[in-house]
Amino acid sequence: xxxxxxxxxxxxxxxxxxxxxxxxxxxxxxxxxxxxxxxxxxxxxxxxxxxxxxxxxxxxxxxxxxxxxxxxxxxxxxxxxxxxxxxxxxxxxxxxxxxxxxxxxxxxxxxxxxxxxxxxxxxxxxxxxxxxxxxxxxxxxxxxxxxxxxxxxxxxxxxxxxxxxxxxxxxxxxxxxxxxxxxxxxxxxxxxxxxxxxxxx
Numbered sequence: 001x002x003x004x005x006x007x008x009x010x011x012x013x014x015x016x017x018x019x020x021x022x023x024x025x026x027x028x029x030x031x032x033x034x035x036x037x038x039x040x041x042x043x044x045x046x047x048x049x050x051x052x053x054x055x056x057x058x059x060x061x062x063x064x065x066x067x068x069x070x071x072x073x074x075x076x077x078x079x080x081x082x083x084x085x086x087x088x089x090x091x092x093x094x095x096x097x098x099x100x101x102x103x104x105x106x107x108x109x110x111x112x113x114x115x116x117x118x119x120x121x122x123x124x125x126x127x128x129x130x131x132x133x134x135x136x137x138x139x140x141x142x143x144x145x146x147x148x149x150x151x152x153x154x155x156x157x158x159x160x161x162x163x164x165x166x167x168x169x170x171x172x173x174x175x176x177x178x179x180x181x182x183x184x185x186x187x188x189x190x191x192x193x194x195x196x197x198x199x200x201x
Contacts, residue, residue, distance in 0.1 A: 094119060108163075156185075
C-alpha cells in the first residue's frame with residue numbers, strides 16, 4: 001500500500017512556513033508569447049534594476065527554445081531543456097538563484113515535477129537547504145499530503161507529511177510560469193495561509 005494520504009488544510013499561524021516563488025521561463029497563450037527569460041511570479045524585470053543589468057540573463061534567454069502550440073494549440077512553450085545542453089549557461093542560471101537566496105535563511109527548496117527537479121536540488125545544495133519534491137499522484141510512498149492543481153487539466157500535487165516544518169522558509173522552483181495554477185497549488189500544499197515572499201532575480 002502507498003500509505004495514508006491527507007488533504008492539506010489551512011491553519012493560520014505566525015510560525016507557518018513562508019514561501020518564495022521563482023521560475024525559469026514563461027509560457028503564454030496565443031498572442032502572448034513568453035520571452036524565455038528568467039521571470040518572477042510578481043513582476044517583470046525593469047530597466048535599471050539588478051536583473052536587467054545582469055548580462056547572464058540575455059544568455060539564458062537566448063538558450064531557451066520557444067515551441068509554438070505545445071503541449072496544445074495556442075500555447076507558446078518555452079523549452080528549458082535546450083538550456084541544459086549549454087553547461088555554462090546552465091551554471092549561470094543556477095548561480096543566479098543561489099546568489100539571490102544564499103544568506104536569506106532558506107530552510108527548504110521545493111521543486112515541482114518534473115523540471116523543478118533539475119534546478120531545485122542544485123540550488124538547495126549550494127545554499128545548504130533541504131530539497132522537497134512536489135510530485136504527481138502515485139510517485140511517492142508513505143504518508144502524503146495532496147492538493148489540487150489546475151494547469152493544462154485537472155491533476156494534483158503531493159508531498160510527504162512532515163517535509164515542511166513550522167517556521168521553514170521555502171523557495172518553490174519550477175521551470176515555467178503559465179497560468180500560475182501549479183504554483184498556487186504548491187503554495188497550498190506547503191501550508192496556507194502563508195506570509196508569501198515573492199523573490200525576484
